[in-house]
Amino acid sequence: MRLKDEQKQQRIKEALIRLILREGIDGTSVSKIAREAGVSPATIYVYYDSKEAMLQEAFREYAHQPYLYLENCIRPDMSPEALIEAIVRGYYSYSIEHEDIFSFVEQCSRCPSLAAAVCEKDCSCDVFSGIHEYQRRGKMRGCSDWTLSAVLLSPVRFMAMNRSSMAEEGELHLRELIRILQDMLLY
Amino acid sequence: MRLKDEQKQQRIKEALIRLILREGIDGTSVSKIAREAGVSPATIYVYYDSKEAMLQEAFREYAHQPYLYLENCIRPDMSPEALIEAIVRGYYSYSIEHEDIFSFVEQCSRCPSLAAAVCEKDCSCDVFSGIHEYQRRGKMRGCSDWTLSAVLLSPVRFMAMNRSSMAEEGELHLRELIRILQDMLLY
Amino acid sequence: MRLKDEQKQQRIKEALIRLILREGIDGTSVSKIAREAGVSPATIYVYYDSKEAMLQEAFREYAHQPYLYLENCIRPDMSPEALIEAIVRGYYSYSIEHEDIFSFVEQCSRCPSLAAAVCEKDCSCDVFSGIHEYQRRGKMRGCSDWTLSAVLLSPVRFMAMNRSSMAEEGELHLRELIRILQDMLLY
Amino acid sequence: MRLKDEQKQQRIKEALIRLILREGIDGTSVSKIAREAGVSPATIYVYYDSKEAMLQEAFREYAHQPYLYLENCIRPDMSPEALIEAIVRGYYSYSIEHEDIFSFVEQCSRCPSLAAAVCEKDCSCDVFSGIHEYQRRGKMRGCSDWTLSAVLLSPVRFMAMNRSSMAEEGELHLRELIRILQDMLLY
DNA sequence: TATGAATGAGTTTTCATTCAT
DNA sequence: CATGAATGAAAACTCATTCAT
Numbered sequence: 001m002r003l004k005d006e007q008k009q010q011r012i013k014e015a016l017i018r019l020i021l022r023e024g025i026d027g028t029s030v031s032k033i034a035r036e037a038g039v040s041p042a043t044i045y046v047y048y049d050s051k052e053a054m055l056q057e058a059f060r061e062y063a064h065q066p067y068l069y070l071e072n073c074i075r076p077d078m079s080p081e082a083l084i085e086a087i088v089r090g091y092y093s094y095s096i097e098h099e100d101i102f103s104f105v106e107q108c109s110r111c112p113s114l115a116a117a118v119c120e121k122d123c124s125c126d127v128f129s130g131i132h133e134y135q136r137r138g139k140m141r142g143c144s145d146w147t148l149s150a151v152l153l154s155p156v157r158f159m160a161m162n163r164s165s166m167a168e169e170g171e172l173h174l175r176e177l178i179r180i181l182q183d184m185l186l187y
Numbered sequence: 188m189r190l191k192d193e194q195k196q197q198r199i200k201e202a203l204i205r206l207i208l209r210e211g212i213d214g215t216s217v218s219k220i221a222r223e224a225g226v227s228p229a230t231i232y233v234y235y236d237s238k239e240a241m242l243q244e245a246f247r248e249y250a251h252q253p254y255l256y257l258e259n260c261i262r263p264d265m266s267p268e269a270l271i272e273a274i275v276r277g278y279y280s281y282s283i284e285h286e287d288i289f290s291f292v293e294q295c296s297r298c299p300s301l302a303a304a305v306c307e308k309d310c311s312c313d314v315f316s317g318i319h320e321y322q323r324r325g326k327m328r329g330c331s332d333w334t335l336s337a338v339l340l341s342p343v344r345f346m347a348m349n350r351s352s353m354a355e356e357g358e359l360h361l362r363e364l365i366r367i368l369q370d371m372l373l374y
Numbered sequence: 375m376r377l378k379d380e381q382k383q384q385r386i387k388e389a390l391i392r393l394i395l396r397e398g399i400d401g402t403s404v405s406k407i408a409r410e411a412g413v414s415p416a417t418i419y420v421y422y423d424s425k426e427a428m429l430q431e432a433f434r435e436y437a438h439q440p441y442l443y444l445e446n447c448i449r450p451d452m453s454p455e456a457l458i459e460a461i462v463r464g465y466y467s468y469s470i471e472h473e474d475i476f477s478f479v480e481q482c483s484r485c486p487s488l489a490a491a492v493c494e495k496d497c498s499c500d501v502f503s504g505i506h507e508y509q510r511r512g513k514m515r516g517c518s519d520w521t522l523s524a525v526l527l528s529p530v531r532f533m534a535m536n537r538s539s540m541a542e543e544g545e546l547h548l549r550e551l552i553r554i555l556q557d558m559l560l561y
Numbered sequence: 562m563r564l565k566d567e568q569k570q571q572r573i574k575e576a577l578i579r580l581i582l583r584e585g586i587d588g589t590s591v592s593k594i595a596r597e598a599g600v601s602p603a604t605i606y607v608y609y610d611s612k613e614a615m616l617q618e619a620f621r622e623y624a625h626q627p628y629l630y631l632e633n634c635i636r637p638d639m640s641p642e643a644l645i646e647a648i649v650r651g652y653y654s655y656s657i658e659h660e661d662i663f664s665f666v667e668q669c670s671r672c673p674s675l676a677a678a679v680c681e682k683d684c685s686c687d688v689f690s691g692i693h694e695y696q697r698r699g700k701m702r703g704c705s706d707w708t709l710s711a712v713l714l715s716p717v718r719f720m721a722m723n724r725s726s727m728a729e730e731g732e733l734h735l736r737e738l739i740r741i742l743q744d745m746l747l748y
Numbered sequence: 749t750a751t752g753a754a755t756g757a758g759t760t761t762t763c764a765t766t767c768a769t
Numbered sequence: 770c771a772t773g774a775a776t777g778a779a780a781a782c783t784c785a786t787t788c789a790t
Contacts, residue, residue: 002753002789024298026213030781040755042783051781107297109348110290111211143367146346146353146360151367154345155337161296166333173333180330180338184371192770217764227772229766238764379749398672400587404785414751416787425785477671483722484668485585517741520720520727520734525741528719529711535670540707547707554704554712558745563768563774591760601776603762612760 009047011037013058017104025055025107056117059108062101063118069094070127080134080186085178087127088156092174095160102160131185141185152181196234198224200245208287212242212294243304246295249288250305256281257314267321271369274314275343279361282347289347318372328372339368383421385411387432395474399429399481430491433482436475437492443468444501454508454560459552461501462530466548469534476534505559515559526555570608572598574619582661586616586668617678620669623662624679630655631688641695641747646739648688649717653735656721663721692746702746713742 015037019028030051034041048054073090074083095102108114128148134140155177159166166173202224206215217238221228235241260277261270282289295301315335321327342364346353353360389411393402404425408415422428447464448457469476482488502522508514529551533540540547576598580589591612595602609615634651635644656663669675689709695701716738720727727734 002751004753008753022299024212024300026298027300029779031779041781042755042757043753045782046753046755103297103299107294110294110297111213112209112290113211113214115348141367143363144360146349146356147342147363147367150342150345150360150364151338154341155334158337158341158344159333161302162333169333173331173337176330176334177337180328180334180371184367195771216762218762228764229772229774230770232765233770382750396673398674399585400672401674403783405783415785416751416753417749419786420749477673481668481671484664484671485587486583486664487585487588489722515741517737518734520723520730521716521737521741524716524719524734524738525712528715529708531719532711532715533707535676536707543707547705547711550704550708551711554702554708554745557702558741563772566774569774590758592758602760603776603778604774606761607774607776 004046008037008039008043012039012044012047012054013061016054016058017062017100020107021100021103025111052113055108055114059105059114060118063105063108065098065101066091066094066105067127069098074127074130076130078130080139081182083130083134084152084182084185087152088174088178088181091153091156092160095156096163106157106161139187141187151184155181195224195226195230199226199231199234199241200248203241203245204249204287204291207294208290212298239300242295242301246292246301247305250292250295252285252288253278253281253292254314256285261314261317263317265317267326267373268369270317270321271339271372272365274339275361275365275368278340278343279347282343283350293344293348326374328374338371342368382411382413382417386413386418386421386428387435390428390432391436391474391478394481395477399485426487429482429488433479433488434492437479437482439472439475440465440468440479441501443472448501448504450504452504454513455556457504457508458526458556458559461526462548462552462555465527465530466534469530470537480531480535513561515561525558529555569598569600569604573600573605573608573615574622577615577619578623578661578665581668582664586672613674616669616675620666620675621679624666624669626659626662627652627655627666628688630659635688635691637691639691641700642743644691644695645713645743645746648713649735649739649742652714652717653721656717657724667718667722700748702748712745716742 012033015033016028019032019036023032030044031041034044037044044054048057070087070090073093074086078086109118125145128145131140131148135142159170159173159177163170199220202220203215206219206223210219217231218228221231224231231241235244257274257277260280261273265273296305315332318327318335322329346357346360346364350357386407389407390402393406393410397406404418405415408418411418418428422431444461444464447467448460452460483492502519505514505522509516533544533547533551537544573594576594577589580593580597584593591605592602595605598605605615609618631648631651634654635647639647670679686706689706692701692709696703720731720734720738724731
């Protein structure tokens with residue numbers, strides 16, 4: 001008996017997000033995914049019950065990823081300023097280094113049938129724990145996690161999304177954004 | 188004759204965004220649009236060369252809309268605080284009152300084949316002209332339009348998108364966000 | 375070892391007819407049979423060369439069954455009347471007690487690719503031997519086995535098939551049928 | 562605008578039953594039907610919502626047919642004997658002349674998902690009205706329509722189904738059957 | 749023997765688009 | 770202009786069967 005191949009499932013998932021980056025969620029068919037992954041279309045149904053199920057599972061998994069990445073960008077001993085910069089730059093780097101995952105998650109979040117499956121808030125907690133600490137110590141302005149996500153991450157998402165239009169000025173805008181956010185959150 | 192035609196085209200566009208809100212961009216076919224609009228599929232091709240062209244034209248048109256709406260929310264005589272509140276609340280209101288357009292634009296922005304067609308920045312200028320004025324007069328922190336969009340609009344977009352998860356606390360979060368943005372941008 | 379295997383083959387055959395009762399011959403796939411039998415699809419090919427071969431073998435075997443059952447319903451010392459009643463009631467009981475086999479055989483008999491494999495006449499002889507005896511003795515009307523099958527068994531098959539539509543009146547119709555057949559065949 | 566083509570739908574239905582006669586209900590796919598009918602597979606979905614719906618509609622329609630045919634075989638002025646012979650011979654002729662419809666209806670009646678859609682009894686009334694008349698006048702044995710169907714039609718169905726095995730003796734068996742049924746029903 | 753993975757060829761069905769009126 | 774019919778191409782998915790263990 002052939003054993004279920006973890007690598008193969010991984011190949012399928014990677015093909016999926018690569019394609020969705022290139023062709024969008026509505027331009028991505030099961031056969032294209034199969035071709036991209038180098039397997040038969042039927043094989044995909046060994047690993048997933050349906051295209052919808054595959055998207056949901058991948059979405060659930062990948063929605064987490066930027067937060068895991070971000071956790072590696074921040075250190076407990078960072079100053080409040082550094083912490084904010086690390087989060088902003090980290091998230092922006094992620095959007096570049098993992099453009100495919102980033103675009104995949106962005107598209108899925110907007111898709112009515114998928115959006116329900118994952119709630120962004122759930123993932124963010126650990127990333128903000130450093131900020132919570134400073135907030136408790138009165139070194140940072142207190143606010144809810146919703147608001148933290150909204151003001152720290154959404155603007156970066158916006159910049160990442162419009163990266164191509166910003167061309168060379170990207171770094172400048174990022175720096176400006178970081179300054180403004182630092183002033184906003186620090187006492 | 189002229190009026191009737193434009194009404195029909197309007198019906199088609201409205202059917203399009205209604206469907207995309209309900210079923211997502213990848214669940215929306217020409218026949219479904221036709222059925223929803225009460226016309227024949229062939230009729231759609233009287234007004235548009237292709238599905239892609241229809242999406243692009245609708246996207247181009249509707250991407251503008253929130254900015255037109257916002258312009259009606261702000262008055263030249265508003266104080267800086269009021270201005271920020273008006274923009275934030277106005278954009279949020281728009282996302283509720285025109286949920287379909289909002290979702291349509293969000294989805295199109297993330298779709299690789301459509302995103303290129305419209306650049307968000309182009310639209311934003313007039314909305315920010317009040318802010319520009321205050322910035323020139325030194326009453327508001329200076330920053331680029333990119334950054335203004337990023338910090339003023341993206342967070343609202345985030346809240347709008349997660350509206351259902353926030354339930355009753357929506358208004359609280361909105362108020363917190365407004366306060367934080369006012370502090371951030373006002374001297 | 376030998377026993378275990380036969381049990382497994384038996385489980386497969388039972389799964390086959392159970393499924394065909396529920397889903398019809400065209401809704402029954404090898405994988406479904408395997409799932410229902412609790413074995414792997416590949417295992418089925420240990421016992422049968424192909425799906426077609428499996429159906430044929432099962433058909434051949436199960437087509438016999440009602441006749442074996444009927445033989446247990448009749449006794450050599452039965453009166454002509456009792457004999458007819460026993461055959462009719464026995465066949466009807468069989469269609470209820472072994473609904474799955476009954477439906478399976480009915481479906482296979484109508485399926486062009488399978489019908490050729492089994493000829494109903496071959497099976498019937500022993501059931502009718504009691505009748506033959508009475509015919510020889512001049513107590514029953516003489517006629518061919520074809521005709522016996524046609525008039526004694528087909529009507530029961532019809533009633534069995536429409537059992538659900540007859541609801542409570544089933545027993546009445548059966549009794550009427552028995553009376554009519556007795557009058558018809560007895561001198 | 563092209564008009565819906567009655568002939569085309571007819572061609573599809575005829576292709577359907579021709580194929581089901583040749584290949585059985587489980588060997589008949591939409592693409593095969595389309596090829597046989599000389600249309601595109603997609604065209605079939607202009608006329609029917611699904612394969613299942615097509616089968617149901619065809620079944621509903623064709624289940625009637627033998628009864629319409631039979632009505633043309635019987636005349637009000639027939640003697641009781643002639644009436645029975647006409648029904649038996651008529652039904653048998655139908656099974657030969659319209660082998661495809663006959664086989665189609667037989668297969669559908671046994672298919673669990675289709676059998677529910679049509680109840681055989683509903684169709685039979687007019688065919689038996691001549692018999693009812695003789696029954697009322699005391700010239701024929703009284704019995705329910707269920708029983709009439711069971712004893713008059715089922716045996717013929719059995720003979721028709723086994724026609725190939727009976728070879729040359731078909732006519733003999735038929736004649737024997739008719740005699741026996743006449744004796745059974747006539748006083 | 750027994751198996752779950754794997755698949756080419758098929759399934760049913762939908763698609764965006766064009767045709768004929 | 771407007772349309773329902775028509776369709777080639779492709780969608781999602783299933784099939785009977787074989788492979789590798």
